[in-house]
Amino acid sequence: MSKILVVDDEPSICWGLSRLAESLGHQVQVASSAEQGVTLAAEFHPDVIVLDVRLPGVDGLTAMKLFRRLSEQTPIIVITAFGDLKTAVTAVEQGAFEYILKPFDLHEIRTAIERALRRTPPGASAATIAASSAGVEGMLGCSPAMQVAFKRIALAAASEAAVLLTGESGVGKELAALAMHRHSPRATGPFVAVNMAALSANLAEAELFGHVEGAFTGATQTRRGLLAQANGGTLFIDEVAEIPPSIQVKLLRALDQGEILPVGADRPVKTEFRVVSATHQDLHQLVDRGEFRHDLFYRLCTFEISLPPLRDRPQDVPLLANYFAGQFGNGRAVLAQETIDELLRRPWYGNVRELRKAIEHALVLARSGSVLPSHLPAPLPSFQSSSSPKTAEGRLNEAVTELAQSLLKNPELNGDVYDRFLQVVEKPLLTTALSQSGNQCAPAARVLGLHRTTLKRKLDQHGIADGGAE
Incomplete structure (x- = not known):
């Protein structure tokens, strides 16, 4: 029989977790505050602690340090209904065994408890995250979908795994990559970003791998490539689906061997970095169609994070809008309620990027004071047909149209x-x-x-x- 300590100020949560733990044959103690929980832990010596973030008095994240003083070995399962990126990162930084969002089902919390009891974390299990406490610009959200994304970003930040970020244009994939870098052990190293869609096939190799003087016409001096510049840090490859096939082979070798061969060079250059890539396309489909190397796909996609479109998380619109208004309006602009209502009615096909543009536009007209709906730009039409991955029906329609014309x-x-x-x-x-x-x-x-x-x-x-x- 194991001992489980539940620290939560919601009686219903405590009751439910107590019944669950007892049904599994475990002994349970319950505390409604962090202070009470620490006192109980000193006497009870729990094998697992289930800890809420928001508590009266000392909050759960601060309490984790107090529990760690009693025992570095005890797994702590953090639960919260108010997750954000900073909360998720802090929980992982302080060695949370699991980070679970409310509302959760009993199967999820049962699985976490059983895994925690099977595993005795070593003393150094807490993730070492060299990160600043500053947030990442625009990486905000209170919706359940974004809380899940924040959790995955925090978990990915603490690892060296290659991460693939997916989602429509404008959802904040580069911000997510930057957040992972800032909250990672590589935070003191460089963050190097490259957008493959902005590079022609002829320029891509020289930009990524560098070149020596005289390697081609116009190469008047030796230049370090982006892969070499990312040494010791993070390389962010945006629009990774646009990598030319010839470059895919060379990039795969660079990732596998930890070295690159600049254009025109006769000896390789060592480089070591963490790679994060992003795309709005469906890489799985591209691999199936033979348009993207499957071995490179597996090398880039150890861990996948999907960022939801803004229209699927409307509760985040007021939060983001007020953030942008404060950022660009120097604290003088206020969004009227009817303006918030209008923002909530819009589909935001351009996602957070479009919302930011709309607020900037409105502030130019409002100058200072109340921002009214009339200050907003007209809604943009849907660009999904060009920016989103094409469905099988969409591809068939194009092919059939081409056949009919022929x-x-x-x-x-x-x-x-x-x-x-x-x-x-x-x-x-x-x-x-x-x-x-x-x-x-x-x-x-x-x-x-x-x-x-x-x-x-x-x-x-x-x-x-x-x-x-x-």
Whole structure:
């Protein structure tokens, strides 16, 4: 039987966790404050501590230091309903075994307790994070989705794992990368960012790997590449899906070997850095289509963090808007309630970047005092078709449109375009339906909504063999 100490000022949480722990055969003590919890811990010697962040008197994060004085070995599971990036980072920095967001289900907390009891953390298990206490500009959010993101950023910051940040343009992927760097053991090293979409294929190699004098026309002096400049720090590769195939091979070798070969050089240069990459595209699909190397994908994506679009976390809009108003308005501008209401109605296809632009625009017109809805710029149209990963239906629509244009331009097909078009697009559908139905005509016909004899006739027309008698 193990001993579990629950420190939370919510009676319902204490009751629920007590019943859970007792059902698992453990002994439980409950405290409603950090001070009471520390006193109990000194007598009770718990094997696991479940600790809330917001407590009357001493807060949970401060209390972690007090519990650590009693025992460096006891796993502490931190729970909170008010997570943010600073809270998550501090919890990890002080050696939290797990960081769980309220509301949580019993399975989640049970799993955490069982894992904590199976593992006795070594004395040095607390993550060593060389980080400043300053926040990262614009990395704000009180929504559950952002609290989850903050937790994953904090956990990733304490490791050396390669991280892939995904999400639409404007959600703050570079801010997340910078947060991981500032709260990591590499915080004193350089943070080097490169946007692959801004580099042509010809320039990418020289920018990333550097070059020696005379390596190519215009190379009048030796230049260190970005990978060398990131030595000892973090390399942030934005729009990683845009890396040219020829560079993908060379980057993979650099990451595996810890050395680079500048353009025109005859000996490699050692460099060691942590890589964080980002994309708004679906790298999994690009790998499946052979447009991105699978071995490089696995090298870059040890840990993935998805940042939600602003329209999926509307409760963060007032928080961000007031932050930007305070930042750009020097504390003199105030957002009227009707302005907040208008901001909440907008879809924010450009995400946080669009919101920031809107507040800056409004402050120019309002100058000082109250910011009204009339000061806001007109809402921007959706740019999702160009910035978001294309769905299979979207890619098919493009291909079908291209096929239709090609057929309609062919004078030899005059009067026969429709039949030729159907021949091309119908055959893959029938073949796939038949394959997924075990090569049997009847179930395939039911899925397609066709009569079995109609389907068999079409299969014959296309020369597709079915499974015969059923």
